[in-house]
Each structure stands twice: as C-alpha cells, then as structure tokens.
Amino acid sequence: MGASKVVTRFAPSPTGYLHIGGARTALFNYLFARAHGGEFRLRIEDTDRARSTEPAIAAILDGLGWLDFEWDSDVVYQFARAARHAEVAHQLLANGHAYRCYATAAELEEMRAAQRAAKQPLRYDGRWRDRSDWPNDLPYVIRLKAPQEGSVTIDDLVQGSVTVANAELDDMVLLRSDGTPTYMLAVVVDDHDMGVTHVIRGDDHLNNAFRQLALIRAMQWPEPLYAHIPLIHGSDGAKLSKRHGALGVNEYRDQLGMLPEAVENYLLRLGWGHGDDEFISRAQAIAWFDLAGVGRGPARFDMKKLENINGHYIRAADDARLVALIDSRVAQALGRDLNDTDRAILQRSMPELKKRANNINDLATGSVFYLRSRPIPMDDGASKLLASAAPGMLASARALFAAIPDWTAIQLEEQARALAETSALKLGQVAQPLRAAVTGSSQSPGLFEVMETLGRDETLGRIDDALALIEA
RNA sequence: GGUCCCUUCGUCUAGCGGUCUAGGACGUCGCCCUUUCACGGCGAAAACACGGGUUCGAUUCCCGUAGGGAUCACCA
Numbered sequence: 001m002g003a004s005k006v007v008t009r010f011a012p013s014p015t016g017y018l019h020i021g022g023a024r025t026a027l028f029n030y031l032f033a034r035a036h037g038g039e040f041r042l043r044i045e046d047t048d049r050a051r052s053t054e055p056a057i058a059a060i061l062d063g064l065g066w067l068d069f070e071w072d073s074d075v076v077y078q079f080a081r082a083a084r085h086a087e088v089a090h091q092l093l094a095n096g097h098a099y100r101c102y103a104t105a106a107e108l109e110e111m112r113a114a115q116r117a118a119k120q121p122l123r124y125d126g127r128w129r130d131r132s133d134w135p136n137d138l139p140y141v142i143r144l145k146a147p148q149e150g151s152v153t154i155d156d157l158v159q160g161s162v163t164v165a166n167a168e169l170d171d172m173v174l175l176r177s178d179g180t181p182t183y184m185l186a187v188v189v190d191d192h193d194m195g196v197t198h199v200i201r202g203d204d205h206l207n208n209a210f211r212q213l214a215l216i217r218a219m220q221w222p223e224p225l226y227a228h229i230p231l232i233h234g235s236d237g238a239k240l241s242k243r244h245g246a247l248g249v250n251e252y253r254d255q256l257g258m259l260p261e262a263v264e265n266y267l268l269r270l271g272w273g274h275g276d277d278e279f280i281s282r283a284q285a286i287a288w289f290d291l292a293g294v295g296r297g298p299a300r301f302d303m304k305k306l307e308n309i310n311g312h313y314i315r316a317a318d319d320a321r322l323v324a325l326i327d328s329r330v331a332q333a334l335g336r337d338l339n340d341t342d343r344a345i346l347q348r349s350m351p352e353l354k355k356r357a358n359n360i361n362d363l364a365t366g367s368v369f370y371l372r373s374r375p376i377p378m379d380d381g382a383s384k385l386l387a388s389a390a391p392g393m394l395a396s397a398r399a400l401f402a403a404i405p406d407w408t409a410i411q412l413e414e415q416a417r418a419l420a421e422t423s424a425l426k427l428g429q430v431a432q433p434l435r436a437a438v439t440g441s442s443q444s445p446g447l448f449e450v451m452e453t454l455g456r457d458e459t460l461g462r463i464d465d466a467l468a469l470i471e472a
Numbered sequence: 473g474g475u476c477c478c479u480u481c482g483u484c485u486a487g488c489g490g491u492c493u494a495g496g497a498c499g500u501c502g503c504c505c506u507u508u509c510a511c512g513g514c515g516a517a518a519a520c521a522c523g524g525g526u527u528c529g530a531u532u533c534c535c536g537u538a539g540g541g542a543u544c545a546c547c548a
Contacts, residue, residue, distance in 0.1 A: 013548050048548060105546070112545095121474045122544060141546055159477065168475055168544090176546040183548045207476065207543045230478080230541080237540075266484090269497085273485045276496040295485080297478045298541060305484065305498040315511075355511045366509095381508095416507080431507035443509035 006038025007197045010064075010071070011078075011187070013045040014056035017248030018063035020301065021202065021232045021240060024267040028229060029200045030069040031268075031289040041194055042071040046079045047186055063249040067260050068282075076194060078186050085181030088189050088219065089142045089174040097218035098174055100140040101128040123170035139177035146171050146214040154209055157198070157227035157291040164210045172211050184208065188215045196224055200291070203228035227291045230271060230298040240301060257360030259317065262310035271299045279312060311358035319350035322363060329364035334371055342371050349453055352445035369439045370453065375465035381442030382435075386466055389433035390425055394470070397434060398463045407456045409448035416448070437466030 008029040012022050033040035042064070046052040064071070092098035103111075103124075112122050129145060146169055153163040174185040181189075191199060199209075206228040216223055232240050240246040252258040265280055272295065274280065274288045314322065323346045330346070331337050338346075346353075346367055357363035369376060378386065386394075400415040420430045435447045438459055444450055451459045 011548095015548075045548060051547080101546095103546095108545085116473090119473065123474095139546095143546095156477095162476065164476065170544090173546050178546080180546085182546070187548090202542090203477070204542055205548095210476095228477090228542095233541085235483080239541080269484065271484080273496095275486065278485095278497050295478090299485090300483060302483050302498070308498055311511095352510090356509065385508095413507085420507095427507050429507090435508060439508095441509090445508095445510085447507060 004197060005195075006033055006036040007041060007195045008033040008038065008200055009041040009043055009191065009194060009196050010069075011043040011045050011190075011201070012060050013048065013051075014053060014060060015048060015051040016056055017059040017250060019240075019246045019248055020252070020263075020267070021246065022060075023063065023067060023249050023263070024232065024270065025200065025202055025229065026064060026069050027067070027264060027267050028227075028289075028291075028294070030071075031285055032198060032200060032227075032291065033072075034286045035289050038197070039072040040069070041073055041076070041196070043076040043078060043190060043194065045183070045186070046077055047082070047181065047183060049079070052079075059248060059250055066253055067249065067264055076190060078190060081186070081190060081193075082181055084193070085186050085189050086175055086179060089181065089185060092144065092174065092215075092218055093142055096145065098142050098144050099129055099131075099171075100134055101143045101171075101173075102135060102138055102140045103127060121168075123168075124172075126171055129171060141173045141177050142175040143171040144174055144211075144215055144218065146211065146218075152210050152213055154213065154226055156206070156209075157200075157225055158230075158294045159203065159206065159228050159296060162206065164207075166214075169211055169214065172215075174215075184212060184215070188212050188219075191224060192216070192219070192221045198227060199224045200227040200229065203230050227294070229294055230296060232270065233298045233300045235300055235302060237300060239298075255361075257362070257364075258306065258310050259313045259360075262306065262313040265313070266306045266309050270301070271295045279309070307358045314354050314357055314360075314363065317354070319347055319354070322350055322354060322360075323347050325360050326364040326367055329361065330368050330371065333364065333368045338371070345370050345453060349445065349450075352449065356445070366444075369441065369444065370450075372440070374458075374461050375469075376440040376462060378436065378440050378466075378469070379442070382437075382440050385433050385436040385442055386470055389436075389470070390423065390429060393419070393423065393425065393430060394433060394437065394463060394467055396423070397430065398460060398467070401451075401456075401463075402460060404456075407452060409446070409452040412448040412451050433466075434463070437463045 010026040010029045012018060030040045044057055046057070089098060093100070108124070111125060115122050134140070147166045149166060151163050151165045153161060155161050172184050173182050175181055209226050209228070213223065234240045249263065252263055253260070264282070268280060268285055269278065272293050274293070280288070323343055326346070327338055349367070349370060353363060353367050356366050397416065397419055400419055401412060404411045404415060416430050416434070417427060420427045431447050432442065435444055436442060438447065438451055438454065
C-alpha cells in the first residue's frame with residue numbers, strides 16, 4: 001500500500017443503541033485513522049429491514065456525536081446500495097466464481113440434521129456447486145464458489161498470523177433467493193467501494209474474514225488489512241450483551257452521569273496500555289495509539305474504575321460546563337426551573353462540589369441543598385445530629401452569628417470556635433449540628449463557606465427552622 | 473462437537489530472555505490532613521494457570537494440559 005491513504009470505518013447495524021463495545025470499536029477506528037492522517041468513515045448496516053430502526057440510527061449518531069468521533073464524508077447506508085451488491089453477485093456468477101443453489105431451507109435443515117447426527121461439522125455440502133441442470137421458475141440463491149484446497153492466512157494486526165484450511169469453509173450465500181444481498185456480500189463490496197484499507201472490528205468477525213477474503217480474491221480486489229479486537233466482557237466474565245450490563249452510550253450519559261472524555265479514556269485503557277499512563281487525552285491517544293498494543297484477550301468491564309476516571313474528569317472540568325450539566329437534574333429535584341441567581345450559587349460552589357462527585361447524578365444530588373426553599377428537608381444523619389446536639393448550642397450559635405458585622409466564612413468560623421471554647425465542646429460538636437441545620441445532611445462542603453454562600457438571612461432562617469424542629 | 477483465538481494481583485494493565493525480591497491504576501485495608509464527607513498525601517495485602525521442553529538463564533520462545541472466549545444461517 002505504501003503511499004495509499006489509510007481509510008477505516010465503523011459499521012454498526014442499527015438494531016439497537018450504540019453500546020459500549022461498539023463505542024470502543026469506533027474509538028479504535030477513529031484513533032487509528034487520525035493517527036495516520038487518514039479517513040474515518042461511518043456506514044450504517046441496515047440491510048436487516050425487520051430489525052433496523054430509525055430511532056436506533058439516531059441513537060448511534062447521537063452517541064458518536066457525544067463522544068466526538070467525527071467521521072469523514074457522508075454516512076453510507078448499506079441498504080441503499082443493494083443494487084450494487086447484486087451487481088457484484090451476478091458478475092461473479094457470470095465469471096464462474098459463483099453458482100446458483102436451488103436447495104430449499106427445509107432441505108438444508110435436513111442436511112444439517114444429518115451432519116449433526118453423524119457428528120460432522122455443519123456446513124453446506126456444495127450439492128449445487130457443479131450442477132447446471134437448473135430447474136425453471138424455482139427460486140435460487142447465489143453462492144460463492146470458494147476454493148476447497150489449501151488454506152488462507154491472515155496477518156491480523158492484533159491477532160497475529162491466523163491460518164484456516166479452506167476445507168473448513170463452505171460456500172456462503174451471496175444473494176438470497178429474493179434477490180437481496182447477504183451481510184457477507186455487502187460488507188466486502190462496501191469496504192471495497194469505500195476504499196477501506198484497514199478493517200478494525202470485534203473479533204467475533206475473525207472467522208468471517210476468511211470467507212470474505214475468498215470473495216475479495218474472486219473479485220481480484222485489493223485486500224484490506226485486518227485488526228480484530230477482543231470483545232468486552234461483563235464483570236462476571238460473561239460476554240457483555242444487551243441484557244447483561246451492556247448499556248447504550250446514551251445511558252452512560254443520561255442515567256449514569258458520565259462525561260464523554262471519561263468514557264473514552266476508560267475504553268481506550270480497556271485492552272490497551274501505554275506504559276503506566278492512566279489519564280490520556282485525545283491528542284495523546286492519537287499520538288500513541290497503535291494496533292499492536294491492543295491485547296488479544298477479552299477485558300472485563302469495571303464500573304468502579306470508570307466511576308473513578310469519571311471523577312477525575314469531573315474535577316478537571318470547567319465549572320460552568322458542570323453547572324449546565326446538572327441544571328435539569330437539580331431542577332427536577334427542586335420541582336422548579338433554575339434562575340440566574342441559582343446558577344451563580346452553583347457556579348460559585350462548584351470547585352468544592354465537584355470534589356465530592358464521581359458522576360453528574362451525585363454532583364446534582366450534592367448541590368440541591370443550596371437551592372432548596374425553607375424549611376429544608378433533613379436526612380437521617382442530620383436528624384440524629386440535631387437530636388443529639390448539646391442543649392442550647394444552636395441557639396447560642398445563632399445569636400453569635402447574628403451579631404457578626406461581615407458575613408464571611410472566616411468570621412463565622414471564628415465565632416463557632418469561640419463558642420466551642422466557651423462551652424467546652426469540640427468544634428465538631430458545634431459544626432456538625434450546624435451543618436445539619438444548614439444543609440439538611442451530615443456531610444457537605446466546608447460549613448462556613450456554605451453559610452457564606454447562603455447568606456445571612458437564609459442561614460439564620462435555616463437555623464431557626466432547626467430550632468423549631470428540636471423544640472417540636 | 474469442528475475450527476480459530478486467549479491466559480501477569482479481585483479488575484484493567486506494564487513487561488517484548490538476564491534490569492522481576494514482577495511496576496502502575498481501580499477496588500480493598502491502615503495512617504496522615506481535617507468541622508463532616510470528599511479531594512489530596514503516605515503505606516499494606518494482592519498475580520506470572522499447570523506440566524514439559526529450548527537456553528548458561530525464562531513472566532518473556534516452543535509443545536501439551538486445564539480454563540476462558542469467538543464462530544459454525546437465505547442475521548448482521
């Protein structure tokens with residue numbers, strides 16, 4: 001290939017949402033293309049008309065967009081190219097590299113049953129391979145006349161050299177009896193027509209590659225390079241499937257509150273490494289990524305680690321961006337829309353808030369107490385703290401705070417420390433009940449900073465509410 | 473079952489014949505910081521699946537065994 005430009009493609013079938021495994025395949029294709037100054041193309045494999053749906057296509061594009069894997073040129077829709085696929089099949093038929101097979105579904109099932117009974121490998125026996133006594137008016141499929149002798153070797157960029165004997169491969173169907181192309185035909189034709197040079201996909205396609213190569217050779221087309229990457233497994237070691245922990249990437253965003261750069265970083269490190277580096281930016285990934293470094297064994301998905309990485313990126317994220325991300329969640333918790341004052345409070349508190357969250361949900365949950373209207377709800381921990389507070393402490397603190405000339409965290413803390421001193425209490429015995437009163441929780445960002453942010457009236461009011469609660 | 477692939481701490485990985493008393497990260501546990509929870513810092517426990525070779529020398533190379541995975545459609 002030498003000077004030829006690298007072209008990769010991501011080819012999901014729109015029968016469901018873009019799941020995490022597909023996202024990783026897309027990432028590797030994207031990275032490889034960018035690393036080589038090539039093109040990253042997108043093809044929607046919608047030839048399965050019964051299972052392909054518009055919402056799924058939208059979800060895939062949405063997911064890719066969220067992860068910011070920008071593709072080149074137009075999206076190719078495979079179904080629209082059916083005529084071209086059929087054309088190739090007929091071309092093969094004409095030049096003797098394919099043949100008509102009139103075997104019926106029932107007949108083939110019978111054949112397989114016999115093979116099963118005889119403990120023989122299940123494969124098409126080539127019963128129509130050399131016949132020409134074609135019955136009239138009967139439906140037939142077009143099968144590839146694949147080589148039966150010798151073997152095929154693929155120098156896979158990830159799996160290494162893999163060899164399969166041609167005797168193991170049967171003559172696959174190219175065109176169905178209704179004239180529509182099979183997946184095997186469609187991928188090969190599309191990859192060729194799109195100029196794909198590197199086929200990077202899940203290793204569940206490794207076996208397919210050998211049959212596809214036979215088709216490519218029959219057409220005398222240039223052979224692409226293959227890279228079959230291992231699938232992702234669930235935490236229990238079983239293959240990740242739709243009903244087994246494999247969420248759509250949209251769900252990582254909407255339900256789990258993940259940041260796209262965190263998902264990308266995690267996916268990159270799953271099955272690939274660069275020395276001891278853990279946090280790798282997009283630019284570094286493009287510079288460092290190589291197929292040879294991709295592991296050959298399947299990796300287990302670890303939500304704990306993803307959470308941790310997500311927390312890292314949240315802490316590194318711009319405060320305004322985080323405020324925007326929690327907006328709707330906070331609004332829902334509050335039961336009302338946020339206004340500019342609310343957002344200003346969140347923005348101001350964000351540096352402290354984001355240290356305490358590993359996902360956007362928790363970030364939102366940990367933020368709402370600032371904006372709740374009085375009297376704010378008390379959680380269990382807060383109720384206990386108030387119940388066990390030293391008698392009169394809250395009232396004393398309230399009086400001290402009310403007399404402060406400048407409502408600043410520093411002065412508030414001074415007063416709290418003074419109160420602890422004179423009452424022979426530990427600072428915690430003063431601060432914790434106050435925290436409960438002011439935040440409704442036993443844990444929060446620095447108490448005095450919170451009180452400063454809340455302001456004199458709101459803080460004093462919340463303490464009054466707590467006082468009323470204790471007396472009740 | 474046939475074919476193909478894989479096998480380093482619980483998990484993701486570094487290691488590409490000697491630097492390995494095997495490194496990092498997540499998780500776990502302990503300590504520090506501290507008004508709480510976090511963040512941060514320090515530290516601990518924790519792995520080369522097993523058996524043969526090759527070699528002066530194997531985590532690294534080869535072969536078996538065991539275990540795991542993928543695939544065997546007129547689905548993609």
